[in-house]
Amino acid sequence: MDLNEINPYVLKVMPSAMRKFDHDINVDPKIIKLTLGEPNFNVPDHIKQAAIDAINDNKSHYPYYWGYQELRDAASKYYRDKFGYDYSADQIIVTVGATEAVAVTVKALFKPGDAVIIPTPAYPLYNATTTLNELNTLLVDTSDDGFILTPEKVQQAIDDHPDLNVKGLILTDPNNPTGVAYSKDQIAALAPVLKENGIWVISDEIYGELTYGQKHYSISEYLPDQTIIINGLSKSHAMTGYRLGFIFGPSGFVDQIAKVHQFTVTAAASIVQYAAIEALEHGQDDSKPMLQEYEKRRDFVAKEMAEAGFDVVHPGGAFYVFAKIPADLNMDSWAFVKTLAKEYHIGLMPGDPFGDNEYVRISYAASDEALAAAMKAVKQLVADHTEEPTK
Amino acid sequence: MDLNEINPYVLKVMPSAMRKFDHDINVDPKIIKLTLGEPNFNVPDHIKQAAIDAINDNKSHYPYYWGYQELRDAASKYYRDKFGYDYSADQIIVTVGATEAVAVTVKALFKPGDAVIIPTPAYPLYNATTTLNELNTLLVDTSDDGFILTPEKVQQAIDDHPDLNVKGLILTDPNNPTGVAYSKDQIAALAPVLKENGIWVISDEIYGELTYGQKHYSISEYLPDQTIIINGLSKSHAMTGYRLGFIFGPSGFVDQIAKVHQFTVTAAASIVQYAAIEALEHGQDDSKPMLQEYEKRRDFVAKEMAEAGFDVVHPGGAFYVFAKIPADLNMDSWAFVKTLAKEYHIGLMPGDPFGDNEYVRISYAASDEALAAAMKAVKQLVADHTEEPTK
Structure with a gap:
């Protein structure tokens, strides 16, 4: 061959x-x-114990593909309390870590040929994912703005590519690799140009709980109809190897992403989902x-x-x-x-x-x-x- | 939007x-x-205990994306002993169940527009996956042959679509939903037409251990250079909810699939991989x-x-x-x-x-x-x- x-x-x-x-x-x-x-x-002990209990209780059967109802209910409350996310359980999908969340979201939202902005420096997964999905990737260098994406840079990227249909932006806040966390003003400033141009924001907020002396603000507050939030327990609860993430998004669209998720992994592991329920219900301060x-x-x-x-x-x-x-x-x-x-x-x-x-x-x-x-x-x-x- | x-x-x-x-x-x-x-x-108790031990031992960090070396070594031996698979650890990828194995293999091997044969009746996941990957799906009805795909039917599907590039076949043996298990002769008979036409076989053998009074034969024995085997522990060890699968394939090609796997899920869950090591090393008779x-x-x-x-x-x-x-x-x-x-x-x-x-x-x-x-x-x-x- x-x-x-x-x-x-x-x-x-x-x-x-x-x-x-x-x-x-x-x-x-x-x-x-x-x-x-x-x-x-x-992983905090109480979460480990919940995983062990799930194993002992033989929670080893197929979870519903969106994730257990109890876990999505817990995620709805936890992230509302932490960051003001405004999503009910039926707008939340449980994924195999943030990686799968990004992969299935990019697959679902964009057509081959669509253009997606990635502010750089960036986590290399994004560019690989847009490439695998046959998208045009517009890398926008943020180093001269203190690693913050500005609305001017977004507009410039659109203007520079009149031949392309700019449909998405992958934002990481707090950022990997720079550690930069956007202020409320910096997030708010981005909203108008994205709204005006109908650009989806895939907002990777996996480091949202890890900020120092400043609060985390989600762009979903300003663009609820065109934001898909990626989050998960890898960083906040030191659960990287457990592979547990979430997608939050507007009804209708999140249902489309759920289909791709189902046909990509069936569901996140049952015993890990039980660990996650414990993390979200009793691990707010972990x-x-x-x-x-x-x-x-x-x-x-x-x-x-x-x-x-x-x-x-x-x-x-x-x-x-x-x-x-x-x-x-x-x-x-x-x-x-x-x-x-x-x-x-x-x-x-x-x-x-x-x-x-x-x-x-x-x-x-x-x-x-x-x-x-x-x-x-x-x-x-x-x-x-x-x-x-x-x- | x-x-x-x-x-x-x-x-x-x-x-x-x-x-x-x-x-x-x-x-x-x-x-x-x-x-x-x-x-x-x-899940058998000794496997549950291995998962619990992994949790207690804090095996909660990122596994290497191909899967732990020890698990791939164990899979190499286990499936060689069971079914005569001939794959070393560096030809094996650990996946999030058979679903992810199918998804990333189809994504990697085929170009948009390629045609893939699916003998029907078939597990609906396959058709969804080929559709999501923009492939032409050729459904081949096997009901008049006792639900066994024959080489004649493969040739007919090729002849009927001279405009299409028939590049793949997704075979499920033993079959879901019919329960039919191919005999050695039936498997061997398929090989020449597939070889001659350079058709990849994605051989889903997830039920390989569940045969009654007959042995399971893998088509990889006849077509080692153009078979990707899908297998896993969901059925053989009753581990559906744990989500643990494998891909076996020829060097070079399996490396390409591994990239898609990496950018789709990062890796299968660490604690589940430790359970799988136990299943393969000590659960041959489970x-x-x-x-x-x-x-x-x-x-x-x-x-x-x-x-x-x-x-x-x-x-x-x-x-x-x-x-x-x-x-x-x-x-x-x-x-x-x-x-x-x-x-x-x-x-x-x-x-x-x-x-x-x-x-x-x-x-x-x-x-x-x-x-x-x-x-x-x-x-x-x-x-x-x-x-x-x-x-």
């Missing part, structure tokens, strides 16, 4: 370079990794101790990286610091992370897969010891590799 | 009519359901007691349905009886199942969603009591509703 005969859009996307790099550096037994967006906290730790670590990493000569944008949320590599090092992001892994046994993420090859991403959802070792190594690398000015 | 502006292929597919019917009849508190392909057995029960129930249901006046093809595998409604009843499959549900509180699946409106499907993965009640109700319905010949 001929590989060139398969789906050309599948050939076109590359496996996640970040997950590959994260996997490849495991060959070094001494490696300390600050690579993936992976809380170093464990993220608080994590948040306190994350905030201390953020302050530490941001300070250390600045001291090492990196430009750091202040991260108001998530658990990443996105730092610009000092020009004196004369290294792009791959050279930097490969040198750091090889010579100093520290794994960071290159900025390149996110769309900015001059930056590195540090995930500070890691132990204090790991962060201290990483910061020491970064400083050592800078000391060892900075090119002396020519005399 | 305008619903007609979304993906037209998504608008075109309907939510699973069988799952909707199964869900809708829950309003009747007295309903006894033989609807879904849902074992009435529980299906045996289930099989003994299923075989007795099959014999009972087939006999009773025949007594009630239904034509029943002998089911050699899976846990379904597919039975032709007596002509005297003058009911199509929907009329039959709705009457049976409404008047007699028994839920069966109509044949229509599978592509044959003259049949009903009985899932006998249910208790003896439920089956006895169902058979009694079917006989009563026949007695109550058979139209008297006009005098």
Whole structure:
């Protein structure tokens, strides 16, 4: 059989370079990794117990494809209380993590050829998903606006492509990889241009609970009829491996997405859904101790990286610091992370897969010891590799 | 926003009519359901314990997207021992059940416009998946060949569509909904026409362990370079709600499918993967007691349905009886199942969603009591509703 005969859009996307790099550096037994967006906290005990109870109670049969009614009821209340989401249970789909939520939403809402705006730097999954769905991806660089997408940039993207039907925007707030969290004004400012142009917002709010000293605002408040919210328990309850996400959206449209979901995975795992019910009904404060730790670590990493000569944008949320590599090092992001892994046994993420090859991403959802070792190594690398000015 | 502006292929597919019917009849508190392909057995205790141990051991972090190495090693050995599959761990992807396995395989292998043969009656998921992927679906009726696809029928489908590029076949063996299991000769007979025409076989062998008095043969033995096998633990280990499947395929191609898998779900749930390791390493005989029960129930249901006046093809595998409604009843499959549900509180699946409106499907993965009640109700319905010949 001929590989060139398969789906050309599948050939076109590359496996996640970040997950590959994260996997490849495991060959070094001494490696300390600050690579993936992976809380170093464990799932809270009461949630683990709920999963165990579900196993013991033989909750091992097919859940209804939208997800258990009790879970969607709990999600309706939890996210209303947390962020003011205004969705009833029949506007909520339970998914296999935020990844599936993005995949089925993009598949359902857009036709091949439609254009979708992705502000960069961005989580690489989005571009892969739009490519797999034969969409035109418009990457909009936000680095000169402090990594905030402005309405002017949206309008510019539309104006620059009069031949394209711009139908969507994938927004991540708080942002991965930059850690930037939009203010209420910044979110509100985006609404008019999106409304006027009938642009769907896929609003990935998976880091919504992880903000420091500022509130999270959902664009759904301003654009309820054209927002699909992606959220889930991976970050707020340290449940990455459990794979549990949610889609919130307007009636009628969310029903269409539910069909794609059904024919993609049937349903999220039953025992994980029971864990999620417990998380939402009794785990409203589970993220608080994590948040306190994350905030201390953020302050530490941001300070250390600045001291090492990196430009750091202040991260108001998530658990990443996105730092610009000092020009004196004369290294792009791959050279930097490969040198750091090889010579100093520290794994960071290159900025390149996110769309900015001059930056590195540090995930500070890691132990204090790991962060201290990483910061020491970064400083050592800078000391060892900075090119002396020519005399 | 305008619903007609979304993906037209998504608008075109309907939510699973069988799952909707199964869900809708829950309003009747007295309903006894033989609807879904849902074992009435529980997950074996040693597997449940492995899942619990994984939870307690905080195995809650992102698995590598192909699935844990240990699980893929175990799958390589288990299915080699069971069915002679010849795949190493790097040719195996762990998926969110067989559903995701089908979805990502169809997405990866075929281009929009390619044609795929689906022998009918068939599990409705396949047609939905080919439609969502903008493929031409060629339904090939097998009812006049005892529900076995013949090489002649494959050739006919190709000849009948000279304008189409026939690139795939989705084969289910043992079959859902008919319960028919292909013999070695029947499988071998299909290979030449598929090889000659370069047709991929997506071989759904999820019921492979559930055969009665005959062995399961995989077409991959004859067409290793152009078969993708779908399998999983839902039926063999009664783990439907856990959502754990596998893809086996030739190197190079399976790597392409893995990318789609990664960007669709990231990975199958970590705790479920640990349960699966236990199932494959120590649960080789878990299906045996289930099989003994299923075989007795099959014999009972087939006999009773025949007594009630239904034509029943002998089911050699899976846990379904597919039975032709007596002509005297003058009911199509929907009329039959709705009457049976409404008047007699028994839920069966109509044949229509599978592509044959003259049949009903009985899932006998249910208790003896439920089956006895169902058979009694079917006989009563026949007695109550058979139209008297006009005098």
